[in-house]
Amino acid sequence: MSDAASADPSHASTRAPAPGIHVALVEDDLLFQHTFVKVLAAASDMRLVAMAGTVHEGLAMLSGSPADVLLVDLGLPDGSGLDVIRQAIVQWPSCAVMVNTVFGDEAHVMQCIEAGASGYLIKASSPDSIVGEIRSVAHGGSPISPMIARQVLGRFRQLSTQASPASPRAVPLPTGHATEPAAALSAREAQVLDLVTRGFTLAEAARLMDISRHTVDAFVRRIYRKLNVSSKTEAIYEARRQGLLGD
Known part of the structure; x- marks a missing residue:
């Protein structure tokens, strides 16, 4: 098992929960891990409760007590962090998942959003700035790097254009009726x-x-x-x- 999986925070699920935002990390970059541990230790309102360095370790981590925020890298040694995200949404439904990766292409972005990620950051951000984003996503926000936000908006504009009233495929909706879908509560x-x-x-x-x-x-x-x-x-x-x- 890697150093990440054997780190003290990974065993925190066996102890009584401490106050603050409980954070879990799936990341194989040892330098980022070490810096992130120090940054969270300095944040009085956060606790690093679990850490893994591979997909396998990340999936095993989900059998423990759920965190409030799960930070996931996509490029892991044994596969994609997307597998961890999909399983986290099932096993930790109360946890907000945020991606932190070098992948900024539309395919990765849309797959993560569709899987249930609440935030998507490109790894240009320093661990210090990520702490603020963790607070945001823990309180219901959806932190997204500017480059990613432009891609998402561009994608939805494209879909909106395809479904515009000028399109033969568009079906006019009756007026006076709500058109938004019902929320899907777990x-x-x-x-x-x-x-x-x-x-x-x-x-x-x-x-x-x-x-x-x-x-x-x-x-x-x-x-x-x-x-x-x-x-x-x-x-x-x-x-x-x-x-x-x-x-």
């Missing part, structure tokens, strides 16, 4: 929202679901982001409007 997100709707506090929801309050907070941030709301009242209203809650 089973755990829906459970949190249901408990909140029934009047339980977030602390009570955590106890009923047998998870930490920190994890419940992460679910709430994801619910707000998916429903495009900023309060509990708005979330309940929007969920009912979209038919995600019963009467």
Whole structure:
């Protein structure tokens, strides 16, 4: 097993969770690893709880307690970090995944976004600046390097042009009806929202679901982001409007 996998943070899942943003790293560059460990150690609101240097180690890491933010490199010695991202979305649904890689082509970008990544950074960023991006993604943001943002916007403009009313394939939609798709809440997100709707506090929801309050907070941030709301009242209203809650 590599030095990354045997580092102390990888065993943090066996200890009681410490306060702050829990961060996991999948990265094979030893210099970046060492610098990143030092930078996070200096951040009072963050804890590095797990670290891996290969796809194999990254997938094994997912069997431990979930982190709040998972930072993943794509070019790993035994394959693509995309495999780790896809599995993390399944095993750590409350975790926000952020890519940190040298690959900036459209294929990699769109694959990661479609897999569920919440942020995409090109490795020109220093570990110090990444700390700020981790805070952003942990609180519901979607940090994207400017070059990547231009690619994503260009891609969506292209798709929008292809589906414009001038296109023979376009089908006019009736006026007066909502056109946005219903948000796809995970089973755990829906459970949190249901408990909140029934009047339980977030602390009570955590106890009923047998998870930490920190994890419940992460679910709430994801619910707000998916429903495009900023309060509990708005979330309940929007969920009912979209038919995600019963009467």
